[in-house]
Amino acid sequence: SGHRYVDDLESQNDEALEGLAAKVKLLKDITVGIGNEVRESTVQLSQMNDAFAETSGILAGTFRRMNNMAQRQGCRWLWYILFLVLVFWFFIVVWWFRR
Numbered sequence: 861s862g863h864r865y866v867d868d869l870e871s872q873n874d875e876a877l878e879g880l881a882a883k884v885k886l887l888k889d890i891t892v893g894i895g896n897e898v899r900e901s902t903v904q905l906s907q908m909n910d911a912f913a914e915t916s917g918i919l920a921g922t923f924r925r926m927n928n929m930a931q932r933q934g935c936r937w938l939w940y941i942l943f944l945v946l947v948f949w950f951f952i953v954v955w956w957f958r959r
Contacts (some may be wrong), residue, residue: 930937
């Protein structure tokens, strides 16, 4: 009877150990997946940072050229931009109410 009790306890321990091993494997797989996601996200963020830096440089150059043009032409460019903004606003309003 004592030997059977020990065998039962040992089989319960083996089952619990198998369950724990499965949980540890699951946690390991999740951790590896998180690590992979972090690495991929880091690469994507780095690429986005490079793209934003490039875009920032392009916009800064465009804005600088626009300011140079504005200084050469005086105040006339402001009226052109104001006109374009009003036309754009008009088309947006017409489009919005015709939907």
